[in-house]
Each structure stands twice: as structure tokens, then as C-alpha cells.
Amino acid sequence: MSEAAIQARELTRRFGDFVAVDHATFQVQTGQVFGFLGPNGAGKTTTIRMLTGLLPPSSGVARVAGLDPAAESRRLRGRLGYMSQLFSLYGDLTVAENIDLFGGLYEVTGERFRARRAWVLEMAGLEGQEKRLTAELPLGWKQRLALGCAVLHEPPILFLDEPTSGVDPVARRAFWDLIDALAEGGTTVLVSTHYMEEAEYCNRLLLMNRGRVIAEGTPGELRARLETPDASLEDVFVELVRREGGAVVG
Amino acid sequence: MDAANVAYDPVVRLSGLTRRFGPLTAVDGLELEVRRGELFGIVGPDGAGKTTTLRILAGVLPPSGGRAEVLGVDVGADPEGAKPRVAYMAQRFGLYGDLTVAENLRFYADLYRVPRAARPERLERLYRFSNLGPFTDRLAANLSGGMKQKLALSCALIHEPELLLLDEPTFGVDPISRRELWAILREMNERGVTIVLTTSYLDEAERCHRVAMLHQGRILDLDTPARLQATMHGSLLAVRARPARAARDALRATPGVRRASLFGQALHVVVDEAADGEVLVRAALGSMEVDGVEVIRPSLEDVFIERVGADV
Numbered sequence A: 001m002s003e004a005a006i007q008a009r010e011l012t013r014r015f016g017d018f019v020a021v022d023h024a025t026f027q028v029q030t031g032q033v034f035g036f037l038g039p040n041g042a043g044k045t046t047t048i049r050m051l052t053g054l055l056p057p058s059s060g061v062a063r064v065a066g067l068d069p070a071a072e073s074r075r076l077r078g079r080l081g082y083m084s085q086l087f088s089l090y091g092d093l094t095v096a097e098n099i100d101l102f103g104g105l106y107e108v109t110g111e112r113f114r115a116r117r118a119w120v121l122e123m124a125g126l127e128g129q130e131k132r133l134t135a136e137l138p139l140g141w142k143q144r145l146a147l148g149c150a151v152l153h154e155p156p157i158l159f160l161d162e163p164t165s166g167v168d169p170v171a172r173r174a175f176w177d178l179i180d181a182l183a184e185g186g187t188t189v190l191v192s193t194h195y196m197e198e199a200e201y202c203n204r205l206l207l208m209n210r211g212r213v214i215a216e217g218t219p220g221e222l223r224a225r226l227e228t229p230d231a232s233l234e235d236v237f238v239e240l241v242r243r244e245g246g247a248v249v250g
Numbered sequence B: 001m002d003a004a005n006v007a008y009d010p011v012v013r014l015s016g017l018t019r020r021f022g023p024l025t026a027v028d029g030l031e032l033e034v035r036r037g038e039l040f041g042i043v044g045p046d047g048a049g050k051t052t053t054l055r056i057l058a059g060v061l062p063p064s065g066g067r068a069e070v071l072g073v074d075v076g077a078d079p080e081g082a083k084p085r086v087a088y089m090a091q092r093f094g095l096y097g098d099l100t101v102a103e104n105l106r107f108y109a110d111l112y113r114v115p116r117a118a119r120p121e122r123l124e125r126l127y128r129f130s131n132l133g134p135f136t137d138r139l140a141a142n143l144s145g146g147m148k149q150k151l152a153l154s155c156a157l158i159h160e161p162e163l164l165l166l167d168e169p170t171f172g173v174d175p176i177s178r179r180e181l182w183a184i185l186r187e188m189n190e191r192g193v194t195i196v197l198t199t200s201y202l203d204e205a206e207r208c209h210r211v212a213m214l215h216q217g218r219i220l221d222l223d224t225p226a227r228l229q230a231t232m233h234g235s236l237l238a239v240r241a242r243p244a245r246a247a248r249d250a251l252r253a254t255p256g257v258r259r260a261s262l263f264g265q266a267l268h269v270v271v272d273e274a275a276d277g278e279v280l281v282r283a284a285l286g287s288m289e290v291d292g293v294e295v296i297r298p299s300l301e302d303v304f305i306e307r308v309g310a311d312v
Helices: A044-051 A073-077 A095-105 A110-123 A139-150 A169-184 A219-224 A233-243 B003-008 B050-057 B101-111 B116-130 B145-157 B175-190 B225-230 B244-252 B277-285 B300-308
Strands: A006-015 A018-028 A033-037 A059-064 A080-084 A157-161 A188-192 A204-209 A212-217 B010-021 B024-035 B039-043 B065-070 B086-089 B163-167 B194-198 B210-215 B218-223 B235-242 B257-263 B266-271 B289-296
Touching (some): A018 A044, A018 A204, A018 A212, A033 A044, A033 A169, A044 A059, A044 A157, A044 A188, A080 A139, A095 A110, A095 A139, A110 A139, A169 B257, A169 B300, A204 A219, A204 A233, A212 A219, A212 A233, A219 A233, B010 B050, B024 B050, B024 B218, B050 B086, B101 B116, B116 B175, B145 B175, B210 B225, B210 B300, B218 B225, B218 B300, B225 B300, B235 B244, B257 B277, B257 B300, B266 B300, B277 B289
Parallel strands (some): A033 A188, A080 A157, A157 A188, B163 B194
Antiparallel strands (some): A006 A018, A204 A212, B010 B065, B210 B218, B235 B266, B235 B289
């Protein structure tokens, strides 16, 4: 059996007395689109930071792309893509300059860089717009460019932290179309989101609350946990969090 | 003003409203009325003119042409005239991070000259709505995203406006806080406050009395969500097939299929006739794995995608 793309075992992170992530155990198989759900303060971002090697765990272990993020974060960087709602793009650089920057960062050079740059421009629909300032692009385009830059080095694993907050439905669908294409090509995608509509695009979902994993399954399995037949994923989310005694206040 | 219009008692009336930024026409001849007591949604893609329209209504941006009347005041000619009776919550509402919850509310109460005698009762009600009562001494900077939005909304409501203008009020808010925010909006609306809001989330638009779909500065459609949903051409099928993208491409190439797009784990497929829809779909997909085909009711988002004509 092949190793899971992402594994977390009893992963825990404390900040002083506060337990941000409390013995989280889960795994994500290669090529899955895996959704991380939970209220603000549930521990989603802290978990992602541990999985990407940005934050050491207090206890427990993680394995990502065959590496230990806490010990091998430099090597891991070449195997991960990361995109957040805050976008990692520089607004005062042009589209082409942003792509160049990521090429340097990820050491994608020469002919491979030229091929990847052409791919990013095409998938983001930005051909002919290379000289435009990134700040001037519509949000949906910026987002696709940010995604392209995040996967410029063709990482096997992609982390998306609330990737589509605030974009319109058309741009959102176009974005998920790209994610789906990446997953079909074998990329493992872990996405955190507040929007249940995005959760529908995931193969599996993990629901966190107060630092703990409170549910995991396919969207269909999670729906089946509520007795009401037409429950939306949002109903499921709210009900499961309520059963756990509510969200962290603050 | 004729008698019919008086009877409608419009709180907002736009005629030929236009706003240009250099060569760009952000809002292009808008005509619409929002009636007293309505919960009115404006939806549209990025750059459709939603925020620009709200900013004009709020009196913070002058129109380039046409007329915008808010509570009977021509806001182009008199931007301050309606402000005491209007609340505007922009996407980045001005909360002071280094002030506490209570201090932010007091600041807005002062700004809007809320009489001191009226404050305790209003604050009590706003704290009850927002569940912020236990956090009066917490710095706004230390609130979660959802709590910040609830505080912003409370600040916007402190002067008991007749009209509430909200720009993407649930941006970045988790589902639990989103429900709380909507509960507050509904209660305000039941108390008679007219609400105009923009949103990128069509499930939220479905909770509005009427919805205007904006695209490139113009209104594509304006009606109740139910009537908008009824106007969709063709029938909508949810198709579960693998591989999804290949299935979509095959369906797009099939005569009788108007539209096919990925939607979550399923494909949403619009066909001319529901009756032979399943046969058509299965024939188009040939040897692909098809898990199920069912006719579903179009959501407002499906209607929106159809109207905008986007190929997604």
C-alpha cells in the first residue's frame, strides 16, 4: 500500500495554556481533494502551519510527501504549493514579474521555467496581460495567478487556505475547475474553507472544533449523520459543532 | 412624482444612475427601486458595479450621471442629507482595533449623535443580538472575524437607521457567525429597517425579498428569487459521472445540452427537455461511469451562471 500524501498522528500544538490543536489524527490519500472545515479558532490554520513546516508541533507527528515537516522543512518546500486568501503576489509587480519571482523562489529555471510560465499564463487566462500590474487585475484573475505561482514548481501537494473568499460564483467555478484538473493529474489538495459550497468540491471533509477533529468523511457520509434528509452541508456543520458544545468564543 | 410611486414608498430610487472612472463605466444607467421594508440583494461578478452602487447610495461617491434618491434625498446634490438615517457598512468597516468593543460602540454613538438617554436600551439590544455582551472590554483587534463583523454591524445600527447598506457583510465569516449575522439582519428587517446588501454567495441572495443581478454595470434581471429561478431556460440535471472533466467536455459537445459545468462532486447539466435528458446524458457519456442522473431545482447560482453566460 502506498504511503498517504499527508499523515497526522496525535498532532498537538499548545500556545501557553491554550491548546490550539489537540491530538489531531487523519490522513489524506494521493490525488484527493481534502477539505478542512471549522469555525474561526478551530485550529485549521495552526494545523496547516504544522503540516507545511512553518510551526513545530508540541507533540505528535506529521508526514507530508514522505518527509517530516518539523525536521525537513527546507526539503519539503520544494514539494509543496501554498496559497492563502491573502495571496502571496506583489501588487506593485507585473504579472510576468510575479511569475519570475516564484521561478527564482522555487528554482524553476531555463526551458522548464519558460514552459511553466506559458502554462500559468494560459491557465489563468492572462496571455497578453503579462505587463499589467497585478494590483490592477480583477480578484478572480489575481486568484488564478496566485494559484499558478503556487504550483509553478509542480508540487505533488497543494495547500489552499480559504482560497476563494470574496470572489464571485463565476470566478469560483473557474477556480475549482483548475483545482479539479490538478487533482486529476495526481496533485493532492488540502483546502480550508468557511464555505460549504466549496466543501462540496472535496472528496473528503474533516471538521475541526476547539482544536479537535470532530468528524471526517465524504460529503455524503457527513450528511447521513443528520437524520434530516435534505440537510445541507452547512446544516451538518452547524449541528455537529453544536453537539460538541459550540464554537470557541473569541 | 405620480401617485403609483408614492404608494410604493421607495426608500431607494435610481434613474439612469451612471458612474465612470476614467474610461471605465462602473455603473451604467441603473434603474431600480427598493421599497420600504425590503431586504434587497445585489449580486454580480467582480467589477459588476455592486460596491460602486452602494457607495453612491451611502453618499460617499458622487454619481457621474443620472439620479440616486435615498429616503427622498437626491444624494448626488446633497450627499449629507440622508446620512443620519442611513447606515453603511463597507467591506472594510472602520473598527478601531485599539479600542474595546464598548468604546467602539460609544465612538459611533457619538459620531451619529445618539442621545445619551437612548443609549443604554439600544446597547442592551445590540449586545443581545450580537452576543457580544460578555466581551465589552475586549479590544476589537482581538476579536475573531465573525465577532468583528457583528461589532461592525452593531456600530452601524447604533443610530437606528431606516436604511442599512451592507457590502459583502459575511466576507470571511464562518458558517456559525454567518447564521448569527443573518438572524440579526432578519430581526432588523422585521422591525422595519430596509436593507440593501451585496453578496457573492447566491445562497444568501436566496434569503432576500428581491434580487438584482448586475453585470458590467447593468441590471441583467431583477425579481424575487423564486421567480428568477423559474425563468431558467431548459431543465437542470445533476449528473454524477467519472472522470468528471471528460464527462463535462463530452456533454458540452452534445446537441440538446445547453450547458455543463462541474459543481462540487457532480456536474450540473442544462438540457432543452427534461423528459429525454437522462437518455441524452447517458448516450453522450458512452462508456464513462455514470452514478446517477436526476432533475434538480435550479439554484439562484445556476440562474446567475446562465445569465452571465459564463462558460464554466
